Amino acid sequence: MDSISFLLSGFETALTLHNLLYCLIGVTIGMLVGVLPGLGPSAGTAVLIPLTYAMEPISAIVMLSGIYYGAMYGGTITSVLINTPGEASSVITCLDGHPMAKQGRAGTALGISAIGSFIGGTFAIVGLVLVGPPLANMALKFGPPEFFALMLLGMTMVIGLIGKSVLKGSIAAVIGLILALVGQEPVTGIPRFSFGQPYLMEGFDFVVIAMGLFGLSEILSSAEQTLKAEKPPKVKGLLPSRGEWNPSLKSIGRGTVLGFLIGLIPGTNSVIPPILSYSMEKRVAKDPSRFGKGAIEGVAGPETANNSFCGGALIPLFTLGIPSSPTIAILLGAFIMHGLTPGPTLFKDNPDFVWGVIASMFIGNLLLLIMNLPLAGVWAKITLVPFKLLFPIILMVLIAGTYTINNSLWDVGTMLVFGLIGYVFKKVDIPIAPIVLTFVLGSMMENALMQSLTIFQGDFMALFTRPLSGTLLVISIVIIFVSVFAGFRNKKELFAGDIDM
Amino acid sequence: MKNLNVWVGIFLLLFAGLIFYFALSYDYYSNIGPGPGLFPIWLSGLLLILSIMYIVSAFKKDEIRFSEVFPKGAQRNKILRILGSILLFILISPYAGFTLSGTVVLCILFIGEMKWYTAVGTSVVTTVVVFLIFNTFLGVPLPMNAFGW
Numbered sequence: 001m002d003s004i005s006f007l008l009s010g011f012e013t014a015l016t017l018h019n020l021l022y023c024l025i026g027v028t029i030g031m032l033v034g035v036l037p038g039l040g041p042s043a044g045t046a047v048l049i050p051l052t053y054a055m056e057p058i059s060a061i062v063m064l065s066g067i068y069y070g071a072m073y074g075g076t077i078t079s080v081l082i083n084t085p086g087e088a089s090s091v092i093t094c095l096d097g098h099p100m101a102k103q104g105r106a107g108t109a110l111g112i113s114a115i116g117s118f119i120g121g122t123f124a125i126v127g128l129v130l131v132g133p134p135l136a137n138m139a140l141k142f143g144p145p146e147f148f149a150l151m152l153l154g155m156t157m158v159i160g161l162i163g164k165s166v167l168k169g170s171i172a173a174v175i176g177l178i179l180a181l182v183g184q185e186p187v188t189g190i191p192r193f194s195f196g197q198p199y200l201m202e203g204f205d206f207v208v209i210a211m212g213l214f215g216l217s218e219i220l221s222s223a224e225q226t227l228k229a230e231k232p233p234k235v236k237g238l239l240p241s242r243g244e245w246n247p248s249l250k251s252i253g254r255g256t257v258l259g260f261l262i263g264l265i266p267g268t269n270s271v272i273p274p275i276l277s278y279s280m281e282k283r284v285a286k287d288p289s290r291f292g293k294g295a296i297e298g299v300a301g302p303e304t305a306n307n308s309f310c311g312g313a314l315i316p317l318f319t320l321g322i323p324s325s326p327t328i329a330i331l332l333g334a335f336i337m338h339g340l341t342p343g344p345t346l347f348k349d350n351p352d353f354v355w356g357v358i359a360s361m362f363i364g365n366l367l368l369l370i371m372n373l374p375l376a377g378v379w380a381k382i383t384l385v386p387f388k389l390l391f392p393i394i395l396m397v398l399i400a401g402t403y404t405i406n407n408s409l410w411d412v413g414t415m416l417v418f419g420l421i422g423y424v425f426k427k428v429d430i431p432i433a434p435i436v437l438t439f440v441l442g443s444m445m446e447n448a449l450m451q452s453l454t455i456f457q458g459d460f461m462a463l464f465t466r467p468l469s470g471t472l473l474v475i476s477i478v479i480i481f482v483s484v485f486a487g488f489r490n491k492k493e494l495f496a497g498d499i500d501m
Numbered sequence: 502m503k504n505l506n507v508w509v510g511i512f513l514l515l516f517a518g519l520i521f522y523f524a525l526s527y528d529y530y531s532n533i534g535p536g537p538g539l540f541p542i543w544l545s546g547l548l549l550i551l552s553i554m555y556i557v558s559a560f561k562k563d564e565i566r567f568s569e570v571f572p573k574g575a576q577r578n579k580i581l582r583i584l585g586s587i588l589l590f591i592l593i594s595p596y597a598g599f600t601l602s603g604t605v606v607l608c609i610l611f612i613g614e615m616k617w618y619t620a621v622g623t624s625v626v627t628t629v630v631v632f633l634i635f636n637t638f639l640g641v642p643l644p645m646n647a648f649g650w
Contacts, residue, residue: 054639167554171513174548178520181544185527185537192537193523216587223579224572392610393627395583396603399590400631403599404641409591416587423580427570428509446540454534 003129010355014363019062019356022055026063027364030070031371033087035078035382039394040087041071042327042436043218046210047394049334050401057338058353062360064334068327069121069310069361072270073368076113076303077379080106081232084383089270089306092278096291096298101233107376109299111238114372116252116304121365123256124263124311128318128358132347136319139344144451145463149472151445154266154322156476158434160483165429172425172434179204179435180442187450199410206333208402208411209418209439213432214326215398216419219391221426232384235377244296251281251297255304262305263312266324269433273309274302311361317342318354322441326433329440336440506565510556517548582609598646599636603628 013019033044045067052060075090080097093113100109142150159169182193183203194200240248258280259273281301282291291298316324321343323329335342340350347354371379402415422432438445452469456462464470502508524545528536559565571577586606594602607624614620632650635641 050641051634051639053641167551167558171548171551171555174544174551175513178517178541178544178548181520181541187534188531188537190527190537192527192541193520220580220583223583224576388614389623392607392624395587395610396607396627396631399587399606400599400603400635400643403643404635407642409594409644412587412591416584416591420584424505424509428506428565430509449540450535453539458530458535 003133006351006355007129007359009352010357010359011362013058013352013356014062014359019059019360020363022059022063023066023360023364024367026066027070027073027368027371029063030067030072031074031368031379032382033067034071034074034076034090035379036385036387036390039218039222040214041068042210042330042433043214044071045327045330045334046207047215047398047401049207049210049330049337050404052334052338053404057335057340058356060338061331061334061340061353061357062364064331065314065357065361066364068331069307069364070368072121072307072310073114073117073372074379076117077110077372077376078232078383080109080113080299081235081380082383089274089309090303091271092274092302093299095278096293096295099292099294100296100299103294104233105237105294106233107235107237108240108244108296110235110376111373112240112244112248112296112300113303114238114369114376116248116255116300117307117372118365118369119252120256120259120304120306120308121311121368122362124260124308125358125361125365127260127308128311128315131315132318132354132358135315136344136347139320140348142344142468143466144448144455145466145469146472148445148448148452149463149469149476150320151322151441151448153472153476153479154316154324155434155438155441156479157266157268158437160479166480166483168428168430169434172431173438176435176438177442177445179209180439180446186443186447199408204414204439205405205411206440207337207405208414210330210333210436211398211402212415212418212420213422213436214330215394216415217422217426217432219395219398220419220423222387223391232380235380238373238376240296248296248300251277251301252304254280254284255301256308259305259308259310260312263309263324264315266316266322268309268313269325270306270309270313273305277301277305318346319344321346321444323437326436329433329437332440503566503568504559504564505567505570506559506563507556510552510559513548513552513555517545517552521545521549586610594644596646598648598650599643600628600632600650601646602644603631 029044029048033039033041045064048067052063071087072089075085075087076093079085079090079093080101083094083098085091085094097109100106155173159166159173182200183191185192191201255277258277262268262273278298278301281297282288285291285297313324313328316322317328317332323332332342340346340353399412402412403409405411425432452463453460464473520541524538524541527538527541529538529542530536572580586609590602590606604624607627608620611620611624632643636643
């Protein structure tokens with residue numbers, strides 16, 4: 001029951017005036033990011049990291065994670081009202097949410113989404129509270145071989161799940177690892193691949209790479225599309241009818257469990273849970289033909305699943321220090337920037353921080369519920385802001401933000417180069433997410449491998465002799481094998497594309 | 502050579518080759534254990550193999566033509582304008598300062614989309630707001646000109 005008392009003191013931290021304010025700012029920006037097509041949560045989070053420089057670590061992470069889960073709420077609004085998902089995890093909501101809007105029930109669709117999101121989001125955080133500390137405790141016993149195997153497993157999952165081809169996913173993952181090599185070598189400290197350039201001696205800055213690959217490349221891709229602002233319909237009547245409560249709540253329950261479990265698996269993204277939840281709802285429904293024509297379960301289930309996914313996805317980050325999705329990888333970058341080491345020691349060494357952030361997520365979800373239920377109509381109006389007005393402003397924040405990381409125009413140039421690389425990679429379907437994920441893991445992974453090899457006197461195969469690391473390595477190999485050879489490819493079309501969340 | 506995929510493959514191959522070449526100059530194994538060259542050699546070697554596979558598949562089945570994926574006309578100009586304006590910012594901001602170069606960047610992006618005076622007005626206001634947020638409110642330095650803005 002330690003968790004409860006820690007959580008209560010977490011609320012003490014989260015409820016201070018300035019942390020409440022940052023939480024509010026975070027979830028509001030998250031809503032904006034969600035509502036505005038052409039800017040996803042990972043880009044949004046990356047662009048705003050520099051703003052948190054001067055903040056305390058708690059406030060910074062409270063705000064950045066607010067952007068992350070806030071975006072899940074916001075994306076729904078445009079899916080329902082104008083049939084354009086604000087971010088990728090709300091694509092599925094278009095299927096039944098928009099037909100509901102056409103029948104004049106936009107309010108109900110948004111209402112049940114907000115309620116579902118709140119329930120899913122809150123339960124997932126409860127899950128984090130319950131599962132987090134024991135898992136972290138267990139992970140404290142891990143040695144370098146276990147961590148290396150765990151990171152490798154995470155990487156293979158990413159390669160197996162993201163993108164259309166295993167080859168392209170692997171290329172992206174290896175590029176990320178290679179980029180992480182630049183700079184001082186972790187053991188001996190000798191500078192590698194820096195070519196005498198002082199800028200390269202310290203290695204690439206994670207935030208700069210994320211800003212380029214996610215921020216700039218997303219601006220470029222969006223700028224070439226003509227996004228038209230469509231007038232959203234009026235929102236009224238937010239609650240479902242009496243007969244709909246029962247099926248909706250059941251869908252919400254299923255969505256919560258599903259999303260949370262998927263969140264625990266590294267390499268997944270927030271697009272997968274809504275898709276699976278939708279097909280599950282369709283399967284358990286008495287009359288599946290209603291789906292696609294405005295079935296409330298088709299909105300409630302998926303919208304819940306993507307929110308509970310968010311909470312679940314934080315567990316590997318908080319307990320193992322391993323990011324399971326790109327936005328989480330950016331959060332991990334922010335942790336490191338603020339001098340925190342994500343992983344099993346976090347709960348022990350920085351309890352104030354962890355519990356403060358967790359408590360803030362309960363508060364943030366409540367704030368989002370309030371923002372979404374009575375204020376849904378207000379957010380809908382934001383979709384009318386034309387992208388051509390918006391993107392230069394985002395670009396300005398991007399440039400200024402990149403500069404401030406090290407006060408250097410070199411970083412702005414690096415961001416430009418990575419933005420261009422990301423843009424071209426998107427054109428040839430090389431997924432960007434694995435680059436960022438493996439870049440964050442790169443030096444940790446090398447460190448773990450070097451230490452393991454030192455322990456085993458250079459014998460790589462000895463990694464297989466430890467029960468846990470051996471099992472994890474075998475699973476990794478199986479995953480690669482399966483994704484290359486089996487008919488997994490066809491199923492993957494479902495999750496396809498480079499979803500950057 | 503209109504297949505973009507082949508060019509991406511060649512770029513990857515050259516990149517991997519370069520890293521591999523330099524990785525050879527670091528110790529693979531030292532007397533205290535695995536050396537700084539071990540991880541780079543394996544990784545760049547892996548990327549070499551993967552990029553060759555990539556080029557092969559680009560020729561065989563995965564042809565992506567430049568003309569299919571890159572925009573033309575006004576759309577292309579927009580992309581070039583964005584890239585050009587960032588480059589311009591890098592070149593002029595050490596002398597012109599953030600506010601002036603920022604305004605120029607935004608003008609490049611806004612003009613043509615709206616009336617010129619609206620474009621200039623929006624650019625100035627946006628830049629000043631960003632400047633105030635970063636410089637005054639958050640206290641982080643931005644590029645300055647001789648006059649301190």
